[in-house]
Amino acid sequence: xxxxxxxxxxxxxxxxxxxxxxxEPTGKCEAVAAIRGTAVGQGAKAxxxxxxxxxxxxxxxxxxxxxxQADLSKVAEAVxxxxxxxxxxxxxxxxxxxxxxxxxxxxxHPDLRLVVDPLLFERFSEIAFNAGRLDRSVILNxxxxxxxxxxxxxxxxx
Numbered sequence: 001x002x003x004x005x006x007x008x009x010x011x012x013x014x015x016x017x018x019x020x021x022x023x024e025p026t027g028k029c030e031a032v033a034a035i036r037g038t039a040v041g042q043g044a045k046a047x048x049x050x051x052x053x054x055x056x057x058x059x060x061x062x063x064x065x066x067x068x069q070a071d072l073s074k075v076a077e078a079v080x081x082x083x084x085x086x087x088x089x090x091x092x093x094x095x096x097x098x099x100x101x102x103x104x105x106x107x108x109h110p111d112l113r114l115v116v117d118p119l120l121f122e123r124f125s126e127i128a129f130n131a132g133r134l135d136r137s138v139i140l141n142x143x144x145x146x147x148x149x150x151x152x153x154x155x156x157x158x
Contacts, residue, residue: 003097003132006108007030017141018099025134027101029066034138036128041067044105044129044145046114048092049075053082060084063105064117064151066156078154079116102130104138106149114135116151 001009011018023035033040051058053076062075062084069121074082089100095112096103105127107114120127120142127145131138 001093003108004136005132006148006158007104007106007138010106010148011138011144014144016144018037018144020131021137021139023135025129027099027130027134029109032130033066033128036139038126038128039067039124041065042124042126042128043067043098044127045070045127046103046105047075048087048095048103049084050087050091051076051079051081051084054080055104056081059087059091059098059112061103061105061107061112061114061118062156063151064157065094065120065123067095068117070156072157074154075115078152078156079113090112096132096158100134101132102132102134104129104132105145107137113150114151115156117152117153117156119152119157121146121153 045066049060072084
């Protein structure tokens with residue numbers, strides 16, 4: 001099963017309130033928000049990070065509103081590490097099965113720990129994200145995302 005298939009199956013099985021949208025392939029936050037008809041801040045930007053230090057070696061899927069910037073030191077602190085960097089394209093592919101820009105805000109890999117900034121839950125009743133593919137988006141009820149994601153909720157934005 002592809003990441004897209006796993007995502008849609010999860011949302012359907014858990015009776016999440018969502019819409020699936022097909023569109024031109026894009027992974028750029030502003031461009032895809034315009035296509036979806038959503039605010040940029042509704043976008044759930046998902047960054048695969050590699051955290052090290054304090055005896056920690058952990059991959060983290062850091063999720064934040066698309067109109068914000070991640071503070072990688074806060075991402076590291078969220079899991080007890082000292083420093084974080086963005087993962088390589090090969091690591092991203094291994095851990096998510098996706099290319100940059102297509103990563104949904106859910107982890108389907110046991111070695112990829114999910115951390116979500118609380119601001120994502122506070123501003124909009126729906127969030128939007130590419131659904132494991134650059135040409136498909138999901139617009140998902142924010143409370144359903146909170147219920148399903150099972151994330152460590154920590155402030156990780158600058």
